[in-house]
Amino acid sequence: MTDIDPQQLLIDLFKIAVATADPALVLPPFLPASPLPNNRPLIVVGAGKAACSMAASLEQHWKGPLKGLVVTAYGHSEPLERLEVIEASHPVPDMNSELAAKRILSLVSNLSVEDQVICLISGGGSSLLSMPAPGLTLADKQSINRGLLKSGADIHEMNCVRKHLSGIKGGRLAQACAPAKLLTLAISDVPGDDPAVIASGPTVADPTTSDQALAILEKYNIEIGDAVTKWLKSPESETPKPGDTALAHCRFRMIAAPSQSLMATTVRAKAVGLEVLSLGDDLTGESRELAQQHASLALAISRGEGSIQAPCVILSGGETSVTVRGNGKGGRNGEYLLALVDALKGAPGIYALAADTDGIDGAGDNAGAVLNPDTWQRAIDRGWDAATELDNNNCYPFFSDLGDLLITGPTRTNVNDFRAILILPPARHD
Incomplete structure (x- = not known):
């Protein structure tokens, strides 16, 4: 997959999940x-x-x-x-x-x-x-x-x-x-x-x-x-x-059903040479807690300690929840990604996407957002602290300012959330 743009690949996987439904x-x-x-x-x-x-x-x-x-x-x-x-x-x-x-x-x-x-x-x-x-x-x-x-x-x-x-x-x-x-x-x-x-x-x-x-x-x-x-x-x-x-x-x-969309994205990921770890289409729990678990898994794979090897992608679906503690703006997929940014802290070679297949994350105009290895540092350079914004449930302005929102408009279907974490080997580290 040397000629495939990592972020575009994640977006393409999301589009396949939507099109399948x-x-x-x-x-x-x-x-x-x-x-x-x-x-x-x-x-x-x-x-x-x-x-x-x-x-x-x-x-x-x-x-x-x-x-x-x-x-x-x-x-x-x-x-x-x-x-x-x-x-x-x-x-x-x-x-x-x-x-x-x-x-x-x-x-x-x-x-x-x-x-x-x-x-x-x-x-x-x-x-x-x-x-x-x-x-x-x-x-x-x-x-x-x-x-x-x-x-x-x-x-x-x-x-x-x-x-x-x-x-x-x-x-x-x-x-x-x-x-x-x-x-x-x-x-x-x-x-x-x-x-x-x-x-x-x-x-x-x-x-x-x-x-x-x-x-x-x-x-x-x-x-x-x-x-x-x-x-x-x-x-x-x-x-x-x-x-x-x-x-x-x-x-x-x-x-x-979500399982059909997840299977279609699995087929596509394997076709471009990725190993796939599917965590299932029915994951629940707090968005930030799930992100912490997934960050730990991705970091372990990046170190060569996981059950699969890079280049690979971790796929999952389901519907997480958010306990609102702050006054910020966002949805559960943005919250998941913001927690992932805070947990990964710019770890090289790790990209991610989380989005709702209906095209609307929470009450915003975005389906979700994307994360790149440089997201953490770019945020710091623009005066953002991921942990602080997470405490305020303020993912939308965070990703909007970075230009990393995923905006598709209403898709007119709905098979719940789609998450993908792409892990590239050291040779492709950014």
């Missing part, structure tokens, strides 16, 4: 035969950062009549010919999130056994499809969501709470579709690919409980009002459980 590629094989009997319209609903691109792929391949609505994040839509799209807020819901949820429930109500519903689900759907449970308000959900996002809670914990405060998630959308046939096509953005966690599982049974939701809120000291407490302690707050006959009309198909 393109709805135009992965969705068509899972569509049922069209058109439906008696030329009935297929009813399409969906939520997530990939929902609009999934709907566009469905429109292109479905030969019969269609009607429906999908909701996606601001900036993630594209023109649709036969279906409607609403844009709403992520990661904290807004009025459009509530409007979309109500309209989707209305679309699937009062259907018959002859009707067919397809639900297009992807990451981000928890925020985008937000209908407060009875007695709760959108403001209640917004406040709790903000608290969870700053708390360090993982996605399973956050979505347990979200499901039990919702009138549409946690299997309730599936209940509303009955007795119509319901097929869910999903792109996974969660570690473990659990259908009940992707977008808070609006069309699948929920194994978690209201008591667990309350315990999570207490664990992270999230302030909740009396209305939330009263709701979570009522039997009505419980979601449909596995084995519930009310969901017998439902089928679920995973059309793309």
Whole structure:
């Protein structure tokens, strides 16, 4: 790989991870035969950062009549010919999130056994499809969501709470579709690919409980009002459980997952002569702590003490968390890389990239960032101290000033985070 630019190679691997989960590629094989009997319209609903691109792929391949609505994040839509799209807020819901949820429930109500519903689900759907449970308000959900996002809670914990405060998630959308046939096509953005966690599982049974939701809120000291407490302690707050006959009309198909994207990048890396150490597609935990572990691993390999030898690449996926302690700006991938900068301290021959495959890291306009062997010294020269900025959760300005942000725009798919650490032998040290 002597003629390959290290940073460009990492960016190319990220692009391969994204392209592998393109709805135009992965969705068509899972569509049922069209058109439906008696030329009935297929009813399409969906939520997530990939929902609009999934709907566009469905429109292109479905030969019969269609009607429906999908909701996606601001900036993630594209023109649709036969279906409607609403844009709403992520990661904290807004009025459009509530409007979309109500309209989707209305679309699937009062259907018959002859009707067919397809639900297009992807990451981000928890925020985008937000209908407060009875007695709760959108403001209640917004406040709790903000608290969870700053708390360090993982996605399973956050979505347990979200499901039990919702009138549409946690299997309730599936209940509303009955007795119509319901097929869910999903792109996974969660570690473990659990259908009940992707977008808070609006069309699948929920194994978690209201008591667990309350315990999570207490664990992270999230302030909740009396209305939330009263709701979570009522039997009505419980979601449909596995084995519930009310969901017998439902089928679920995973059309793309992080493991597929990680495998595609592995194939590419080997093709250019790299050894590959894949740590898995389901890594979780604090971003900075994971970065410290990966820095230790990369340094050991660089010294010739690892399980593989340079030139090589360490690949991983999953979804880390960030406990917000400061007032800075950034996302979990930027935080991971900032911690990596602090741990590596300019170690020669080590490059890295961390980015969210949806193109948005946190609430910024970047997918993530890149790290070069000279990043640490360039930062010092410009007056930055990586450890100080890490304490302030301030990764975005750090990498922005260095010109090392990775900005792709919305990718219109989402198979979670992608991380790659490239280690070159001494002869290629910078």
